[in-house]
Amino acid sequence: MFPHLFTPLSIRGARIRNRILSTGHDTVLPIDGTVNDALIAYHRARAKGGVGLIVTQVAGVHETARYTSHLLMATEDGCIPGYRALADAVHAEGAVIFSQLFHPGREIMESADGLLAVAYAPSSVPNERFHVMPRALTLPLIAEIVAGYAAAARRMRVAGLDGVEVVASHGYLPAQFLNPRVNLRTDAYGGEGRLRFLREVLLAIRDATDEDFVIGLRISAGEREEDGLTAAEALAASIALESELDYVNVTTGTSATLGGAMHIAPPMAFAPGYVAPDASAFKRALRVPVFVAGRINQPQEAEAILAAGQADMCGMTRALIADPEMPAKTARGAVDDIRACIGCNQACIGHFHKGLPVSCIQHPETGRELTFGHLARxxxxxxxxxxxxxxxxxxxxxxxxxxxxxxxxxxxxxxxxxxxxxxxxxxxxxxxxxxxxxxxxxxxxxxxxxxxxxxxxxxxxxxxxxxxxxxxxxxxxHVPDLPTDGDMQVVTAWQVLRGEVRVGARVVVADWRCDWIGPGVAEALAKAGSSVVLAVNGLHAGEVLPLYVRDNIAAELHRLRVEVRPYARLYGTAGDTVFLQHTPSGEAMEVAGVDTLVLCLGHRxxxxxxxxxxxxxxxxxxxxxxxxxxxxxxxxxxxxxxxxxx
Ligand code: SF4
Known part of the structure; x- marks a missing residue:
């Protein structure tokens, strides 16, 4: 039923039992920069569930790579025992394991001690999303970082992993070197020498490991922002570096902008498998295997991508977060039993942005395998x-x-x-x-x-x-006892969603919790033709939602011309006027000419x-x-x- 999905793939010394891949993703399970039991239990569960290849989360290759406080580090031999235990656990369940090797360059998000880490990039070009102004890398520091990649790869090899994947995707350091709008250097690493950094990294890794060891590259087939690496540049770099590579793992987007970052974990508004057409351009141009990810939630979607020859492996990370047994269920024909990921982003990438361990809205056992991995009778x-x-x-x-x-x-x-x-x-x-x-x-x-x-x-x-x-x-x-003269139509969000009421042309949606409901109802009513004011008792519409979901909603509300009023607390109506209070100043705000007030004020x-x-x-x-x-x-x-x- 899934002939392509269950065809093994051999890359150098690695024999991968099927074409299902868990791509590198930060789990926030490690707490001190080393592999711990929680991370091992997390990956063991997926290996046991039948995944072919696990690429573990990013491992920093140099002290300047610490972009979050929960990053794994591969800068000391002390990391080897943890990685060895991880590799042993994954291998024991029949899966292959690679590690991502990582340097964020200017994409620094936070640091452990409260001070933002000093960022280094090819040139001093700011990251506007994280408000980072990097220092330009000196030649000795570049040499140190290249050596750091090689040393990290050697440690992975000693630990028994099957390969490494150099992260050149999403605007991180290698991508910054490749991008002529970010790399403004005039020395040997800039201009025509933009590929030099990555080539040196790949060659140094091969020198530090052996012929069986797999070396892959993750790259964005277009960073989807004005100053980002383009699809053509990414493809040209992959072609030029192909002789040093064993596979290319295609993704899209960048960490550098909100719009680009949505593609790191595309929410449910994106079509399933939408990156596959980009990957197929790589597949046509390269001889090495091409991997792809991006909302591939179901085995049927993965099978179709493989059958169409768009890629050789499918990254199904969130599908595996939601159901670690997805591959095994697929293999035995029990696809109806799969707990399919719904692309809500709430507990996977949503937890990452809150600094919490990975989990799943549908499967809270994820990330808690040590506690709930086995249900006692x-x-x-x-x-x-x-x-x-x-x-x-x-x-x-x-x-x-x-x-x-x-x-x-x-x-x-x-x-x-x-x-x-x-x-x-x-x-x-x-x-x-x-x-x-x-x-x-x-x-x-x-x-x-x-x-x-x-x-x-x-x-x-x-x-x-x-x-x-x-x-x-x-x-x-919750319907509060509002001061009102009873003239205005006042309804709840539930009534609107159930189609129990018809709302007027001008609507105020009063949102108390800044979650899905207020922005969602505002969007629905604006699409149906109403002029909508969304009054949020907070700073942003959807502010408690996962980052990329919230941003996606904000973009849609903006397109629909929904007027969002922040810090706006509802306190009454009279005639066709809704009265709001601006919470920081205490001043009154009025919205006149309103036909319907929709209440999203929480639940009792x-x-x-x-x-x-x-x-x-x-x-x-x-x-x-x-x-x-x-x-x-x-x-x-x-x-x-x-x-x-x-
Ligand atoms: Fe999928 Fe949502 Fe679970 Fe994340 S939390 S794995 S998006 S169902």
Whole structure:
């Protein structure tokens, strides 16, 4: 069924069992610059799940490479034992492992001691996104960094890894050397000598390793910003360097600008496999294998890319974060059982930007393998009643059932899913519904009994008399008692999303939490033709959202001419005027001529059954929005913990 996906690929001494690749991504699991047990457990789970090749996260090759506080470093021999344990764990499960070798150049984000690290780049050209003004590299420092790549590669070889991948993508140091708009040097490393740095690095790595060792290059086929490396320049560099390379791993975008950075982990608004056409240009021009990544979420998409000859391997990193067993499930024909990534970015790259370990909104076990990698059987089989089949309830039910309990999941509505059903109605968020589909499949597989259309009351609880109850009863929109003369149409975001109301031509959306709902409703109404003011009680629309998602939303609101008013707290209406308060100054702001006010002011928990359960002496756990406010990610994680606790 997937003939191309499961054809092995040999590169020098590495025999890769299939064409599924976990690309290098920062997990934030290491805490002191070395490989730790958490990182080993994370990659072991994916290797066990059948991935062909794991490229581990970036390893700094020189002291000037410390771009975040949680970077792995390969500058001392002390890194070798950790990498050896990692390589052994991955090899034991049948996968091949390379390490990315890294220098960020001017792309410095933070430093461990609170002082921004001194950035070095080919020339003193600023990075406007991180507000970094780098120092130009001296010739001795260039020589040190080249030697650093070689020494790091040698350490990887000694540790037993199968290869390394030099990161020349996303505007990092090697890309800065290649880019004539960033590399303004007039010495041997500038002008016609722009390839010299990278060539020296590749040759030094080969000298420091052996003939079996794989040396790859990651490069952006166009950085997608005005001053970025172009696709033609990236291709020309790859062709010129091909004799020193064993493969080229094609991606797109750059860390240097917000627009370019969205491609590092493209959100669900991007089409699946959208980088494959760029990769195919490399494939046509090169003899070495070409890898590609970029929203390849499903094995069917990967198979199509391989079958079309656009690439030789497919990076499916988030697909593996969401479901480490995706390759094994595909191989045995159980594609319906795959927990497909929905491109929400909340817990994978979203965690990276918050400095938290990698996880997945749908699979909170990711990044927590040491704690939740193995579910212990319950000591005593209980009759467990889970009330509420939103994300928290479904995850709790599945977890409890897998531990051996007899579980019934009760849902008052006809359809399970809770607020996730509403989230999928937001513009460009249809894929979010995959969260419900995936969890429902797990509910079925765990043989949880589902009772739909029944509201659990005290009587039901008495009648059922379970050994334990898990409450995941959700929340309802918070509608404050506003000073208003009643003239204006006032509705909730839920009513708008469900199509229960018709809104007017001029709308104010009052957003309290700055998450998905306010910006999403504003976007939907603007697209439907309303003139929209989005009043956010914070600094940005969607400010609590993952970086690239938030930026994508901001770009869309800007295009649609939605007027975003920051620091705006709703405090009433009169006639057709909405009154807002500018929170830092306390001054009043008015929006006149308004037809409809849409409230996105958070949710009130529905938690009455907790008191009932306590009165009846039933063991009770709670999860999700009944402890409101909860994001979907928090709800699913809490569901897991409740399922483990019961
Ligand atoms: Fe995919 Fe969202 Fe999970 Fe990230 S958090 S792996 S984008 S489903």
């Amino acid at each position: 319950a000591e005593r089989r209980k009759r467990v009643m889970v009330v509420g089949a939103g994300p928290a309830g479904m995850k709790a039910a599945v977890t409890a059932a897998r531990r051996g309990h007899e579980v019934t999941l009760w849902e008052a509505a006809a359809q399970p899913g809770g607020q996730a059903l509403l989230a999928q109605l937001l513009p460009r968020r249809a894929e979010f519904g995959g969260l419900v589909t995936n969890l429902m499949r797990e509910v079925e597989r765990a043989q949880v009994r589902l009772r739909r259309g029944v509201r659990v009351t005290e009587e039901v609880l008495r009648e059922e008399a379970p050994d334990a109850v898990i409450l995941a009863t959700g929340a309802v929109p 928990p529905v938690d009455d059954l907790a008191e009932v359960a306590a009165r009846l002496g039933i063991e009770c756990h709670m999860a999700g929005d009944c402890l409101a406010p909860r994001t979907a990610e928090e709800a699913v994680y809490e569901g897991l913990k409740a399922g483990v606790a019961v």
